[in-house]
Amino acid sequence: MSKICKKDKVMYHALLNKMDEIVNCEDVNHYKNLRKHLEEYKRVHIKNSFVLLFKYIPSEDKVILWDLDHHDNVYRC
DSSP states (O other), X not given: OHHHHHHOHHHHHHHHHHXXXXXXXXXGGGSEEOXXXXXXXXXXXXXXXXXXXXXXXXXXXXXXEEEEEEHHHHTOO
16 A cells, blocks of 8 residues: 555545445445456445455455456456
């Protein structure tokens, strides 16, 4: 995250806002579920071309932020 903060402050603040939105959301199930090898993750877009993948564990009421990458790269295995 420090690398993002140094390179692109707007992206950094957008990421922080989106992470806060996910953590404080009452119903995480409205976020897009992924398919195939990423089916345990959900996604949210940040600044149009970046995607944040995260996993929600309902039994523990926990959100795990998994990956942030460009839309073209994030879905590759």
